[in-house]
Amino acid sequence: MVRMPAVNSQPRRARSGNQRDEAARLAVLHAADDLLVEHGFAKLTIEAIAREAGVAKQTIYRWWPSKVEILLDTLIEDSEKRFAVPADKSSVDGIRGYFRGYARFVTRDPAGKVLLALIAEAQHNPETAKSLHDRYLGPRRELERALLARGIEAGEVSTELDLDAAIDAVVGPIVYRALTGASVPRALVDALFDGQLKP
Template identity: 50%
Template structure:
């Protein structure tokens, strides 16, 4: 069985996709987003910068935002895994600090903000973003609380999702809506208030 499917998979794909072109596109996208912003990000610009044909981009990515999704996944993502120190407060303070830095200062955060912005205009982007990124990130955000719950540090009836909303909501609000900075004092205070 494996033999057959193995051969069939090769039947129409003799030399496969150029990883070189893929990387060039993703890097060019990152660079142009940083240099010119989302409005100045065009397929033609990416192609020119990457030294790649437009058709190669259209062959592998259905839209500009899908390139960003790819660049986002490739670039960053797992920066946002919370630590496991055994101390809930400590874990949350570090995790929220990382989240705040990711959202407000990192390159990957710039890509995320662009995607979140585009999600307001295009339901498909919203769905992709939620399916591919936010779901997993919610799992990671829950981890310290879940572990504390398992350790008996939190009352058994604790609604972890509600706590996560309370913790990450204000940070996203500042990063995406008001544009205010998100300093350590802010994130630490959030942890303090939420844990009583």
């Protein structure tokens, strides 16, 4: 899905002077997303994003310290939309549904590529690792722990592991198979879930 860089349908809302240009912000996020999905992380350069978004390089550097932060912005927005951690549920089905959504996200949703790319980049770059944890993995894990805690308290699930380990026992195989290009069928998610969080 390529967006035309120059001419937009509504001719780019008059720039807002002193304030940040929301159109430019969105153009950058979309360009980064598109480029990652279509050409991969290796081709994802700041110059390419600027070109694709029809934006000056300086505009990118003004607002993001690195391309990783751009991807994090899109990831945070997208994953909230596509597989939010349920904030209220505590039923087995609700929790299992969450992990199914996780598997779907990282294996089939284009936005899931962003997460895999960031986990990868975190291996190459400590600052990426820190940002990824501080802005994405950490907060999300917090919600996941709360979800599980509610489920346990409600007697819907149980585990012999600590919460983090239990989550990793399900999420780990999902992510690992996504990273190695293997599929993650729903039945596998369910088996992993039942193996560690049996009622």
